Amino acid sequence: MIFTRLHKRLRDMRDEAIRRPPYRIVYMHALTVAHMDGRLIADDHPSWERVHEAIAAARAGDPDALDTIERELLRLRE
Incomplete structure (x- = not known):
């Protein structure tokens, strides 16, 4: 369930990056950080709300x- 919410957020960010090229660096960074060490970071981390x-x-x-x-x-990453 946690993965599903995070996956949806990443998909939404991807869609925004497709529509708005300047947003691509934000999406790229979020995607990279979300997959640190080969695992997804929990989507209930308080930083996600501050990122949005x-x-x-x-x-x-x-x-x-x-x-x-x-x-x-x-x-x-912490």
């Missing part, structure tokens, strides 16, 4: 949002 909030902020034009996305994705 930062993505919304990036869409709204917040210049610091990409730094937030990067920081939260790195926390997923």
